[in-house]
Amino acid sequence: MSADSETISNAVRWACAAPSVHNVQPWAWRLRRGELELRVDRLRSIPVEDPAGRQLIISCGAALHHLRVTLEHNLIEPIVATFPDRGQPDLLAVITFRGRARAMSADAGLFASLERRRSDRRPFDAPPAGSLVGLARHASVFGASAISLSPQFGDMLARAATLAAEEHQSDPAYWNELESWIRSAPTADGVPRSALPDALSIHESASARAFPSGQLRIGHGVRDDAALILLSTVSDTPIDWLNVGQAMSSLLLHATASHLATCPLTHLTEVESSREIVRDVASRSGETLQNPQVMIRVGLEREPSDAVIDAAGSETRIEEHRPGGTGRRPLEEVLTVSS
Known part of the structure; x- marks a missing residue:
């Protein structure tokens, strides 16, 4: 059983709710022939603060885990191969999918937290x-x-x-x-x-x-x-x-x-x-x-x-307010779907 492109696209949308350094959202996804690729987008780098790209890749790792949580919620098991091609160091992961009859991971219960989580800079x-x-x-x-x-x-x-x-x-x-x-x-x-x-x-x-x-x-x-x-x-x-x-x-x-x-x-x-x-x-x-x-x-x-x-x-x-969520790039900017 394989996941359909609409389900995977929706999972990517939730994955992009992940926190990233200064909310730069340095991820690029590509869905092709049943495989989802995750790459780090170097065009969104912060070279003075993060010359090695460490924080960019940490941010992409957070998005990858958010993807796992969303797929588990939809009874889909992600099969993740990290850094599958030494010749493509910016290709961080390739994900394939198989269906489940029931949730097998505690992460499946975390789906509600994806929307509620905030980076709160108050004491x-x-x-x-x-x-x-x-x-x-x-x-x-x-x-x-x-x-x-x-x-x-x-x-x-x-x-x-x-x-x-x-x-x-x-x-x-x-x-x-x-x-x-x-x-x-x-x-x-x-x-x-x-x-x-x-x-x-x-x-x-x-x-x-x-x-x-x-x-x-x-x-x-x-x-x-x-x-x-x-x-x-x-x-x-x-x-x-x-x-x-x-x-x-x-x-x-x-x-x-x-x-x-x-x-x-x-x-x-x-x-x-x-x-x-x-x-x-x-x-x-x-x-x-x-x-x-x-x-x-x-x-x-x-x-x-x-x-x-x-x-x-x-x-x-004063009238104090709680900080709201930060914005997210449109799905079409971060996900490419090809046949």
């Missing part, structure tokens, strides 16, 4: 005790390790964030590249300013990336009680990046299914000096793998407040 309340224990095993399915970083190493992570910021602060090419993916209004790609903290909003999270000013009103000195989960791999090759992207997607969707808020972070691992500190923190927290790839903030969405505190300690009454 979180701490996750409930014990809520993170089961998340690690969802990463291990894809050969990655997930570990909660001990809060006692917060000062070390703050130092890593400082080093990462110093690496970029005087580099106009970096800021121009970042600004090119910030949108004044929601569009098909990029990050809308409505999803980014405004210039006066500084919350106490050592893991937060500095962005050009947005429109989210948070306040000054607001404490972030999110837990930090780090995904690491044995080696640091494109197959590791693709697999850790799948692990990231699995963890995010399982967290969403458990009513936890999440936000992936990659900037502390994109600069070698800060990545080395993250590696040290991971080792001290019990991690044995030596290649930190993605950090994920996990916690409870904080109840909305109608006031923020500015740097001078004054309270300002």
Whole structure:
């Protein structure tokens, strides 16, 4: 039994709901003679921030896992061959399909989380005790390790964030590249300013990336009680990046299914000096793998407040809004169907 093209096209649409670095959506799909190809689209690269394309491939890995979840929901088993042709390094996966009589994977129950998941850059309340224990095993399915970083190493992570910021602060090419993916209004790609903290909003999270000013009103000195989960791999090759992207997607969707808020972070691992500190923190927290790839903030969405505190300690009454979802490129831009 093979899946029809309409079902596969719809699965690709849901796959493209996956998170990607700065919402660049660097995936290109081709459906031909019952096989679906996934390639990384280098035209959507961010060469200053991500010269090796590591974050692009991680993003494509997340889309590949989203595809798996959607197919399982439709009782279709994906048969995935990763990096099938050494002569085509941008061909990340070829997927074929066979039908199932019933769902065989726990991922089939995650379909509802595809639409609900958001990357939330606001501060979180701490996750409930014990809520993170089961998340690690969802990463291990894809050969990655997930570990909660001990809060006692917060000062070390703050130092890593400082080093990462110093690496970029005087580099106009970096800021121009970042600004090119910030949108004044929601569009098909990029990050809308409505999803980014405004210039006066500084919350106490050592893991937060500095962005050009947005429109989210948070306040000054607001404490972030999110837990930090780090995904690491044995080696640091494109197959590791693709697999850790799948692990990231699995963890995010399982967290969403458990009513936890999440936000992936990659900037502390994109600069070698800060990545080395993250590696040290991971080792001290019990991690044995030596290649930190993605950090994920996990916690409870904080109840909305109608006031923020500015740097001078004054309270300002505001109408707070929750960030919505980011846009997605039309299916016809990312999927080619040929006979």
